[in-house]
Amino acid sequence: KNEVEQSPQNLTAQEGEFITINCSYSVGISALHWLQQHPGGGIVSLFMLSSGKKKHGRLIATINIQEKHSSLHITASHPRDSAVYICAAFGGSEKLVFGKGTKLTVNP
Amino acid sequence: NAGVMQNPRHLVRRRGQEARLRCSPMKGHSHVYWYRQLPEEGLKFMVYLQKENIIDESGMPKERFSAEFPKEGPSILRIQQVVRGDSAAYFCASSRTGTGGGEQYFGPGTRLTVT
Numbered sequence: 001k002n003e004v005e006q007s008p009q010n011l012t013a014q015e016g017e018f019i020t021i022n023c024s025y026s027v028g029i030s031a032l033h034w035l036q037q038h039p040g041g042g043i044v045s046l047f048m049l050s051s052g053k054k055k056h057g058r059l060i061a062t063i064n065i066q067e068k069h070s071s072l073h074i075t076a077s078h079p080r081d082s083a084v085y086i087c088a089a090f091g092g093s094e095k096l097v098f099g100k101g102t103k104l105t106v107n108p
Numbered sequence: 109n110a111g112v113m114q115n116p117r118h119l120v121r122r123r124g125q126e127a128r129l130r131c132s133p134m135k136g137h138s139h140v141y142w143y144r145q146l147p148e149e150g151l152k153f154m155v156y157l158q159k160e161n162i163i164d165e166s167g168m169p170k171e172r173f174s175a176e177f178p179k180e181g182p183s184i185l186r187i188q189q190v191v192r193g194d195s196a197a198y199f200c201a202s203s204r205t206g207t208g209g210g211e212q213y214f215g216p217g218t219r220l221t222v223t
Contacts, residue, residue: 033212041197043214086151095164096141096212098151 003027004089006099013106019074021102023087026068033088033096034061034072043086046072077106110135112202112215113182120221127187127194129218133202140183141212142175145197154198157183190222 004025013019023032031050037043047054047061049070054061058077063070074081087099113132121127133140142154144167153167157177168175172190177183187194199217203210 035214041219042216043199045211045213048211088151095153095156095166096143096151097153098143100150 003091003097004087004099006085006087006102008102009100010103011105013077013104015078015106015108017077017106019077019081019104019106021072021085021087021104023070023072023099024068025070025087025089025097027089027091027097029065029068029089029091031090032063032070033086033090034070035086035088037084037086037101039083046085074104079106079108082106112137112200112213114198114200114215114218116218117216118219118221120223121190122223123191124189127190127220127222129185129187129198129200129220130182131185131200131202131215132182133200134204134213137202137204137213139203139205139210140177141201141203142183142185143199143201145199145217147196151199154185187220190220192222195220195222 007022033048034046035043036046049063058075060073082105084101084103086101088096115130138159140157143151145151155168155175156164172188174186197217197219200215201212203212
């Protein structure tokens, strides 16, 4: 079993829909990353959080340390949000442990 | 402030050749990480370096792979005698701090194809 599990694996939405991607982890962590990987392959760091909630534009990330769970929300989704979203947890060292990613497709 | 730079972006090597992948961290960042993404798989940690030191190489294959981050110049990931299974995207990331999970910034990756 992977230490970081994401769901769903694939997600298709219509433009304007509210989207939630979930991440559960089994390791003790100091922080958690949400990353975005575009079809061209480049990776962008969206959020790093260790508690509570962060918001950037239409993106919101939350984390519940006790439940070992984080969510990434996208409000008013747009086709340009189509990408793979990856959750990654910092374990005991500076090593990131990655989820397998959620492929999001937003149709116009 | 330029982001993390990687070159080459695409590299084709024949089986048995050597591959050298370069990573220049963001200005002010002295912590470098290498990750590998095999086709249809998630990212996997390979190695964590600070200037002139390998801090954690627990994700590196035992043979043929090496990494360095010299005092001057980029970090280098070197793969000797490449095999088809080495075909993957190799990403480098850098951070300003290495403690407590410093935020990492990723480069565009090098896509290695072994023919």
